Amino acid sequence: MAIVNSKVFAIIGLLLITVSAMLIAIYWQPYSNKTPTPATSPTSTLQPNIQTPIIEPTATLPQTIPPSLLPSPLRSATPTNNPIITPIRSPTPTKTSPIFMPSQAPILPRPTTEPTPITLYPGEVLEYQGQKLSSIGSFYENSIMGVQNIDANAYKLNVFGLVDRETELSYYQIISDYQSFQKVVTIYCVDGWDATILWEGVLIKDLIQTAGANIEANTVIFHSSDGYTTSMPLEYLLDNDIIMAYKMNDIVIPPERGFPFQLVAESKYGYKWAKWIIGIELTNDPSYLGYWESRGYPNDANLP
Numbered sequence: 001m002a003i004v005n006s007k008v009f010a011i012i013g014l015l016l017i018t019v020s021a022m023l024i025a026i027y028w029q030p031y032s033n034k035t036p037t038p039a040t041s042p043t044s045t046l047q048p049n050i051q052t053p054i055i056e057p058t059a060t061l062p063q064t065i066p067p068s069l070l071p072s073p074l075r076s077a078t079p080t081n082n083p084i085i086t087p088i089r090s091p092t093p094t095k096t097s098p099i100f101m102p103s104q105a106p107i108l109p110r111p112t113t114e115p116t117p118i119t120l121y122p123g124e125v126l127e128y129q130g131q132k133l134s135s136i137g138s139f140y141e142n143s144i145m146g147v148q149n150i151d152a153n154a155y156k157l158n159v160f161g162l163v164d165r166e167t168e169l170s171y172y173q174i175i176s177d178y179q180s181f182q183k184v185v186t187i188y189c190v191d192g193w194d195a196t197i198l199w200e201g202v203l204i205k206d207l208i209q210t211a212g213a214n215i216e217a218n219t220v221i222f223h224s225s226d227g228y229t230t231s232m233p234l235e236y237l238l239d240n241d242i243i244m245a246y247k248m249n250d251i252v253i254p255p256e257r258g259f260p261f262q263l264v265a266e267s268k269y270g271y272k273w274a275k276w277i278i279g280i281e282l283t284n285d286p287s288y289l290g291y292w293e294s295r296g297y298p299n300d301a302n303l304p
Helices: 002-032 171-177 204-211 234-239
Strands: 156-161 167-170 180-188 194-203 219-224 229-233 243-248 262-264 277-283
Touching (some): 156 204, 167 171, 167 204, 171 243, 204 234, 219 234, 229 234
Parallel strands (some): 156 277
Antiparallel strands (some): 180 194, 194 243, 219 277, 243 262
C-alpha cells in the first residue's frame, strides 16, 4: 500500500512540473521577441542607433522668388540675385519731385485736372521766327491764393527800399514810357511741366534805374498782390536783361497768368516767376527767403 501511494505522488508531481513548465512557456512567449534595452551609465559611450531619414529633393529650389509671386510693392523690373528677402518698411512720403525736391520742401499745389483740350486764347501766336510755342492754356494753376483780378486803371507799381527815391508807376506808364523787349523763354515748374512762350515786357534794370539803386543794395524782392514774394540777386537781374512781362504769345497777359505783370526769370525754376507784381523792393539782405523758399525750396532755384 505504501508503494502505491509513492507512485501516485510521483505521477502527480510530474504532472505539476509539466503543467508549470507549459504555463511558464505560454506566459513568457510574448516577451521572448523583445530586444533588451541596454543599460546606460554616465560613462557609457554607446549611442542609440537612431538614423534620421534623409529626404532627397525632387526639384532644385529657386535661388530667388519669381517677381510675379511677390506683392506688387516689392516687384522690380529686374529680379534680385539676393535669395534673402528683407522686410521693407512702409514707404515714407518722398520729397518727390519730378525734377528736384529738398527734404523739407512741400509739393507745390497741382491742378485737379489738366486743361484738355487746350483752348487757344484769341489772337495768341503759336510760332515765332520758326520756333514753336506752347499755348497759354497749357499752364497749370498753382497760385497760393487763386487768380488775382487787378484793375489796370487803379494799378500802381511801387519801387522802394534801398533806392534814391521811391517811385510809383501806373500800368499805362510802364507799357508806354519804357522800351519793350521780346524773348522766347521756357518756364520749368518743379511739378514737372514746362511751357515755351513768347514774352514781351520791360527791363527790370530800367525800372530800378528810375528809382536809383543805393550802392548797398544787392538783392531785389518781388511782391505780388496775393502776398507771394520771391527774391533775386540784383546782379542777376541786371546782367541777364530780365524782363517784367505784360504780354505772352503776342496778347496781353490774362488774369490767370499774372496780369498785369509777370517776372520772366529765365534759367530759374517757376517759383521764381512772380505773378501779379505790385512791388519791387531793393535790399541788402541776400538771405531773404520768399514764400516757397521759406518752406524749403532752394533760394537760387537754378535750372540744371
